[in-house]
Amino acid sequence: xxxxxxxxxxxxxxxxxxxxxMRRDRLTFAMMFAIPILxxxxxxxxxxxxxxxxxxxxxxxxxxPIVRTLLRALETSEYYDLVMQTDDPxxxxxxxxxxxxxxxxxxxxxxxxxxxxxxRPQLLIEADASDPAAASNAIARADAxxxxxxxxxxxxxxxxxxxxxxxxxxxxxxxxxxxGVTQYNIVPGxxxxxxxxxxxxxxxxxxxxxxxxxTLENLLAMPVQPxxxxxxxxxxxxxxxxxQTLVILVAARYLFAVPFIGAIWPLLLGVVIFVxxxxxxxxxxxxxxxxxxxxxxxxxxxxxxxLLLSGFMFPFRGMxxxxxxxxxxxxxxxxxxxxxxxxxxxxxxxxxxxxxxAMTAFALAAVVVAMLQYRxxxx
Amino acid sequence: MSALxxxxxxxxxxxxxxxxxxxxDIHMPKGEVxxxxxxxxxxxxxTIRMICGLLRxxxxxxxxxxYDIAREADQIKLSTGYMTQKFSFWNDLTIRxxxxxxxRLYRMTPLRQRVDETLETxxxxxxxxxxxxxxxxxxxxxxxxxxxxxxxxxxxxLDEPTSGVDPQARRDFWDEIHRLSTDGVTVLVSTHYMDEAxxxxxIVYLANGKLLTEGRVADIIKESGLxxxxxxxxxxxxxxxxxxxxxxxxxxxxxxxxxxxxxxxxESIEHAVEAATDASVRWQEVRPSLDDAFIALMARAGGxxxxxx
Numbered sequence: 001x002x003x004x005x006x007x008x009x010x011x012x013x014x015x016x017x018x019x020x021x022m023r024r025d026r027l028t029f030a031m032m033f034a035i036p037i038l039x040x041x042x043x044x045x046x047x048x049x050x051x052x053x054x055x056x057x058x059x060x061x062x063x064x065p066i067v068r069t070l071l072r073a074l075e076t077s078e079y080y081d082l083v084m085q086t087d088d089p090x091x092x093x094x095x096x097x098x099x100x101x102x103x104x105x106x107x108x109x110x111x112x113x114x115x116x117x118x119x120r121p122q123l124l125i126e127a128d129a130s131d132p133a134a135a136s137n138a139i140a141r142a143d144a145x146x147x148x149x150x151x152x153x154x155x156x157x158x159x160x161x162x163x164x165x166x167x168x169x170x171x172x173x174x175x176x177x178x179x180g181v182t183q184y185n186i187v188p189g190x191x192x193x194x195x196x197x198x199x200x201x202x203x204x205x206x207x208x209x210x211x212x213x214x215t216l217e218n219l220l221a222m223p224v225q226p227x228x229x230x231x232x233x234x235x236x237x238x239x240x241x242x243x244q245t246l247v248i249l250v251a252a253r254y255l256f257a258v259p260f261i262g263a264i265w266p267l268l269l270g271v272v273i274f275v276x277x278x279x280x281x282x283x284x285x286x287x288x289x290x291x292x293x294x295x296x297x298x299x300x301x302x303x304x305x306x307l308l309l310s311g312f313m314f315p316f317r318g319m320x321x322x323x324x325x326x327x328x329x330x331x332x333x334x335x336x337x338x339x340x341x342x343x344x345x346x347x348x349x350x351x352x353x354x355x356x357x358a359m360t361a362f363a364l365a366a367v368v369v370a371m372l373q374y375r376x377x378x379x
Numbered sequence: 380m381s382a383l384x385x386x387x388x389x390x391x392x393x394x395x396x397x398x399x400x401x402x403x404d405i406h407m408p409k410g411e412v413x414x415x416x417x418x419x420x421x422x423x424x425x426t427i428r429m430i431c432g433l434l435r436x437x438x439x440x441x442x443x444x445x446y447d448i449a450r451e452a453d454q455i456k457l458s459t460g461y462m463t464q465k466f467s468f469w470n471d472l473t474i475r476x477x478x479x480x481x482x483r484l485y486r487m488t489p490l491r492q493r494v495d496e497t498l499e500t501x502x503x504x505x506x507x508x509x510x511x512x513x514x515x516x517x518x519x520x521x522x523x524x525x526x527x528x529x530x531x532x533x534x535x536x537l538d539e540p541t542s543g544v545d546p547q548a549r550r551d552f553w554d555e556i557h558r559l560s561t562d563g564v565t566v567l568v569s570t571h572y573m574d575e576a577x578x579x580x581x582i583v584y585l586a587n588g589k590l591l592t593e594g595r596v597a598d599i600i601k602e603s604g605l606x607x608x609x610x611x612x613x614x615x616x617x618x619x620x621x622x623x624x625x626x627x628x629x630x631x632x633x634x635x636x637x638x639x640x641x642x643x644x645x646e647s648i649e650h651a652v653e654a655a656t657d658a659s660v661r662w663q664e665v666r667p668s669l670d671d672a673f674i675a676l677m678a679r680a681g682g683x684x685x686x687x688x
Contacts, residue, residue, distance in 0.1 A: 218467035
C-alpha cells in the first residue's frame, strides 16, 4: 500500500465515523438547519435599519385643512404612524417617557392663521431619541415631507408663500439623548445582553453537566426536591449577575459617561428580576437538553432572537408586528426598556410597571416549565 | 414493620420495546448480605435502581424498608445508601468537600466532627484536600462507600463496587461490608466475582431480566446437579480438546496446571476421562465452581451458554 492510499483509508474511516455520529445527534443536526433559517428570517424580514411606522401622538389645538394636510403628509410618508390624539401636553410627555410613542407632534392654536399671514409659526416634533437610530431618519425627513405637502395646498391667494423658505418653522426636540450619542443607548443595553448571554448559558449546563459526568445518578439517589435543586443551582449565579451589573454600570459611568438620570433602585429591582428570569430559563434548558452541547445550542437559539428582536441592535418599533410580538415575550426587551428608561429618561417604577410584570411572568413561566420538565428519576 | 428489607414482586422494566427486567421477585430479610449476580445486561442495575426509586417500575410493586417503591421514593432515599457502578462523586471537589456535601445534605451534626471521623476511618485525613479525581480506583471506591454510609443507612445497595479494584482493596472492602452487616445494616451487592458471591448469605442470579435461581451458594451448586473432576498430570492440557468432544462432558476449564471437567453425571465423566487421557494423569472429584453451576443452570433453562463463560 502506498502512503497516499493509507492516508485516504484513514481519512475515510474518520469521515464515516463523523457522519454516523452527526446523524445520531438529532438535535445538533436539526439546529444546523434551524439556526440558519432563523437568521435568514430575522435578518431578512424582521430587521429594518430604516424604521417606519413609528407610533406618534398628535397634540393639535386646531383643526383646519392645512393642519389636516400636514398630518396626512406625515402619515403617508410611512415614517409616522399617528396612533393617538392628546389634549394635554403633560400626557404626551408621559407617553414619550413610557416609550408608548416615539414622537409627539404638536401644532398650536392659531397655527393656520399665522401661516397664512406669513409669520412662520412653529410646529414641534418631540422625539424619543434614546435610540438615535430609531428616530433620526424620521426627524431628518420631516421638514421635506411637510414642506412638499403644503406646496400642493398653497395655491391661489396663498401662492405667494410657496417660494422661499418653508412657511412654518419646524422645531425638533430629540429628547433623552439630544446629541444622539450611540453609546448612551448601546452601553445600558449591553448590560442586558451580557447578563442574558452568560447567565442562561451557565445554568443551561447545570444539570446536563451532572448527567455527562455521571454524578446525576448520585444526586438523584439523594433526597433532594426539584425546587431545592433549582434554587441551590442558580443562587450562586445571582451573585455573578450582580458583579457583572456593577462592572458594566461603573464602565458606563466612567468610560462612556452615560448619563444616569433616574433613581438606582428601580434599575436594581429590574436587574434582580431579569437575572432570575434568565437563570430560571437556563435551568429549564438544562432539564430539556440531554448533553452540554445541546444545552449550548438551546442557549444560542434563544440568544439570537433576544439580540435581534429586543430592540438592542435594531429599533424595536421598526420591526413588523409579528417580530414585535416575539420581542414582547423576551425578557431582554423589557429589561432594555427598564435600563434605558431609568438611565436616560429618569423613568420610575410606575412608568415601567408593565415591563416589571412582563419579566416576572416570564421568570415564573420558566420555573413552572422547569419543574414540569425536571426528572426525579433516570427514566 | 415488615421483617423484610426488600420486598418486591413481579418487577418489570421496559425501555421502549426492550424489556430489561422481566418479572423479578426479591424478598430479602433485614440484616443479611445478599449477592446479586448475573451477566452484563441481565438487569441487575435496573433492578437496584427500581428498588431505590431511581427508576419507575413499568409493572410490579413492592416495598423497600417498608416504603412503597412507587410512591415513597423520598423516604427510601433517606434511609438507603446507593453506590453506583461508575464513580459518581465529584472529581473536581476535594475528598473533604465531597463528604461535607453529603453531610450537609443529610443534615448531619456536628458537621465538622462527622466529616473528620469519616476521614479518619477511611485513612484519608492526610489527603482530605486532594481532589477526588486524583484518587486511584481503590481509593475512589473507599471514598464512595464512606460517602454512601455516612448517613447511617439501614440498607446498602452496592452496584459492582469492586470492579477494577485490586485484591487487597477488595478484601478490605468486604471486611467493611461484614462489619456494617454486624451493625445491622442490610446489604445487597452486585458482583461478577464468584469469590465475593461466596461471602454472601444468599445469592440472587439474574439472566435476561429474569430470576434464574437464588439461595445459598451450597444449595445453588447442589441444585445445578453438577459434578466436577480435577484432572492433573504432565501436560494435561493436551487432553482438553478431546475431553470437550466426549458425551457427558459439559465443560472443560483450565485451572493452573490442572483441568476441571464438569458434567451432569459422575459415571459419564469418569468414562470420558478414562477414554480421553492416559495413565499419566491423576483425578479426583472436587466441589463444582459457582461459575460452572450457573452455566449449567443457564443451559438447562435454555439461556445463553456464552453469557458467563
